[in-house]
Structure formats: C-alpha cells, structure tokens
Amino acid sequence: MANTARDTRVIATYNIKGGVGKTSAAVNLAYLAAAAGHQTLLWDLDPQAASTYLFRVRPKVKGGGRGLLRKRDSAGDHIKATDHERLELLPADFSYRHLDLALDQFKRPAARLRKVLAPLRADYDYIFLDCPPSISLVSEAVFEAADALLVPVIPATLSSRAYEQLEELARAGKVGRRNGTATLAFFSMADVSRPLHLQVMERLRGIEQLTVLGVAIPTADEVELMGEERNPVTVFAPQSAASVAYKALWAEVERRLHPDLQAAGA
C-alpha cells in the first residue's frame, strides 16, 4: 500500500568503491518497492548511467546537472516513466561528472540535493539515489539528503577496506550527519563457499559503528544478466537465488525504515 501521508524515505545506494553492486541494488530494490504498491523514484546520479541504461531510458537531462540543481522545482520535468507501474526514473546525464563543480556554486552545497528533492517528496513514497563511486561533494550532498545509506560490500579484502574507510567517515561524523540517518551495509556478490568471504563477513559484522544487514546478495549469473535483459532480476528470473535475496533485503530495509509500520503489522 502507498503511504497516504507521503512519509517519504530517501535511500541512497553508496560506496566509495565501484563495481560492488550499487546499481543492481538500487534497480532491484526500487522495482520491489514499486511492485509492493509504493510510488517510487530512482535518480541515477552516476554519469556512467547504468540504471538509466537498464531501464532503456535515454541518458539525457535537458540543461544537464547544473540546470537541475539551479532550478529547485525543475527535477519533475525530467522524470521518465519506466516500463514498470509506479516506478519512475530521473535519468543520468554525462554532465553529472561535473556535479561537484555545479554544487560548489551554491552557498550550502551539501544541502542542495535535499532542496532539489524536497518538492518530489509529495509524489513518492521512496526515492532511491544511485550514487557514483567516490567521496566528494556529491557524496556529502547525498549524505545530507538521504534517510538511509545502503552500502553494498563485497566480502573481499579491497572492498572491505572501502567499508572501513566509510566507517572512519562515520566516526568523524561525516556520514549520516542528519539525525536519524541510517547507514545500512549489506554483503554483495557474496560466495559462502569461499572461506575468505566468510572470514571477511564475520570480521565486518563485528564493527559496531555501522549496521550490517543479515541478508547477503549472492554472486549470481542472473545479476550479470540484468545488462542483457535490461530488467530487474525479479522480472526475468523471479525464482532465482538473487531475486529471493533482493526480496529479503528489501523486506529488511523496509522494516528498518518503517519500524512503526512493522510494529502495527505485528
């Protein structure tokens, strides 16, 4: 059921490191939110435009990222419907590679993204931000705008290093600066048959500063196939392990974001 009072939640899939499953998570979770009846928007902030590609939308925003940031009420004009009910997309644009510079023009750059999103809150129950892999002014603006950071982590040494960097940021108060912002990590591309993955997972779950969700997204061909099928996994392989994992992940994320609803449901 859609929220009648539009208690909108902004969820950013974020990691300093690339290729960890941010886009796959954003696309699949946004699809699942919409399929559950929620009005959902996915903003592809990554100039590589992978989410935009997966939804077959042209990666073009008239006026580019600068125009989008300058006119606070203009984001709605660039939104495109996807092929899925209730799921819409604010596409990527190649100019997003200069989004840092564009943000820097403003007095409070970190607050800008939140201001751009403000008018959209009336229309959506969930807004997903698919972020580029970096630590930059864009990341800071994302941290400020999001109600939850969803951090995919590959349980391997280099990837866990990125996770630890994030932990340092959190410790320094740079992540989740606003009250109530949740930082939720989950394991992505996990292979439980590999002892190294199991060891890393165990070690990272022990870090108190950040929350690691119980669900892990397995390494799966279906996730790779999204690029061919240009659809969320749940659409073309609903029974696959990856699909089941994304569904479980979404249930857990939603439970974390709406504990009140869960309690009422229970």
Place this chain on the structure above:
Amino acid sequence: MSARGELFTFGDAAAQVRTALPPSYGLTHATGGRIDLRDERQKLVCRIELRALPGGSQWLTLVPLRGYDRDCERIRHWLEAGGLRPAWQWKQARVPMAADEPANVAAARVLERLLEIQQANLPGVLVGEEPEYLHDLRVANRRARTVVRQMRVALDPAAAGRLSDELRWLAAQTTSTRDLEVLLETLDASAAQLAPLRLLLERRLERARAEMTAMLRSSRRTQLEQTLESLLDVAARASGAVVPPVAVLAATRIRRQHRRMVRSGAAIGPTTEAQAYHDLRKQGKELRYLLELFGTALFDTQAVSELIATLKQLQDVLGCHQDCAVHAATLRTLAPELAASPGGAEALLAAGALLAGLEAQQAAARERFQAAFSGFASPRARGLVARICD
C-alpha cells in the same frame, strides 16, 4: 477529444497500428484491449487503449508514459498518416466542392456524407451506452434536414419532400431520450434530496429509450437506409428548373437566412413568448449549418469563421433559454408523480428550487439576449455577410 477515443477505424486497428509504425518500433498486445508501443530502444513509450464499439468501429486512445509526450505525439502522426482517422472526422460533414458545380450535385454529396454519419451512429444509439452516439446522429439529421430545406430549389421537389419527412420521422423518435439525457446530466449527482427525482427521470429515460429502440428496430427504420439513398438519388437528379451553381444558391440562402433572423430577432422583446426565442434559435441553427457545410468550402473562410463566432454567441444565449424551458416543462409534468413517491415531499421542494433556478437562468438569458443579438445584427456582421455573399 471524443469520449470514445482519439482515433478510429472500421478496419483491424491492431494491424493498422503495426503497419503505420516504423519497423524499429515494437508492439505488444496486453490484456484488456491494450497495445504497448516500444521505441527503437524497446522502451515502452506509449499505451493504446483499444475499444471495439457497436457498428464495427474501433477506437484508440493514446496514453503517453510520463516524459514521453513528444514520442506519443509522433506516434499519433504516424497513425493518422497510416489511415487511422482522428475522432473529429467521425462527425465531420464538410465535403469538398467547387463553386461552379450544380447545387444539386454538391448538396447530394453533403447529404450522402450526413446519411453516412447517421448510419455510423445508429448501432451505438441502439446499444444505448453512450449518449454521444445519439447526439451525433441528431446533429447529422438536423444538418441533413437543413440541406434539403435550404437547397430545395435545386432538388427534385417530390423526392426532397419525402426525404425531409423520413429524416424528421427519425429525429422525432429520438427527441425524448435526448432531452431526458441532457436533463439528467444537469442534475447535481451529489444532492441527496434530488435522488427521487433522479430515479423518476431515469425510469422515464429507460421507457423513452425502450420506445426509441423499438422504433429504430421497426421495418420503417430498417428500410430507411435504402429509402433515403434512393430518395437522395432521385432528389439529386435536379429539379425541373435550371439548377444554379452551388456558390450562387448557398450565398442567396445565407443572405436570406441572416436577414430573416435579423427580422425575427428585432421583434423579440422582454415579454415575448418563449416560442419566439426557440424559433429564432432554429433559424440560427440553419444559418450555422449553411455556413459550416457550404460557406467554409466556397467563400471567404475568415469572414465565415467570424460570422459563425458571432452567431454562436447568440445561439449560446438562445440555447440556454430553450434548455431551461424544456427542462422546466419536464419537471412540471413530473411533479404529481414525484409527490407520490417515497421521500417525495423533500424531492418536490428540491425540484421547486431547481425550477426556480431554471427560471432565473432563463430570465438571465433573456437579459443577455439583446447584447448578443445586437452583435449579430450589427453593421459589422452585415459586412461579414456581404463579404461572404457578394
């Protein structure tokens, strides 16, 4: 846009859509008479809602997906170029004509098209689900009667007379149903105290519709098509007199009709009977149809449009006056039955208030009449008539 849809065809709509679109476009049938259209990226950009309606017409409504309005507009152009017809053509009666062709030939072509429109709408009228069919049929019928009457000198008199009779008979079968439909549309659906009145009107409408349907299924109606066609054929063979060119006859009729209306309107004062307003309105309809069916094709289009606009202002006032009169008369006839029905006292009071409202509207229309009529009878309007007819 018509409530039936934006585009229509009597052919296989899905096949026509397929052939009208570029090969790079994808088309998939979804359930419930829907077609999904995908662009060259295989992105869903537009949905077509498909409706098969009585009489064999299929209607298409294009629903753009958010952010794809332009794509949808492009698709609409392709579909129109591919033979799907825009909704306005469903009742489009204008036919091309040359100024110097014999009036009987041009009139016959217009009549043929008007009969076609009536025939296309008849199956929908018989099913009775959408008031639009009945409305379109009645307009085409009135237009046809106007053409017969105004172009009579160019037609075979006996055949034209019978043609007129048959058309009038068809119209008469539909009047009660249409009046009741319009009255029901004007009632405030949310007003609870009007519920008994609404119920009564719905019952009457049901009866009127049943009577109309029976008559429209009668042998006279089933033969009507052939009768009209053969009469038209004979009528178009020309009268005994020399047939004038259509432009000459149409100009004469337009000028005369305008003069007649100016004369009738000038005689109307604040205390004039409602019938005089109604008669003027009927004259106005005839002038409008002459202008639309012949004026636009033959004369200065700009002047014709301006005269139609001026006439329309007057007709709106007269239409409001007449609708109020018809609705008030219907309500008065219902009063005894309404009083006897459950919740009748309250409904009667509500109907009384409704009646008072209609009378006030009618009085207001009378007050607006002089201003609207002055515009129509003004030197400027006469100048337009001169530009059209001279």
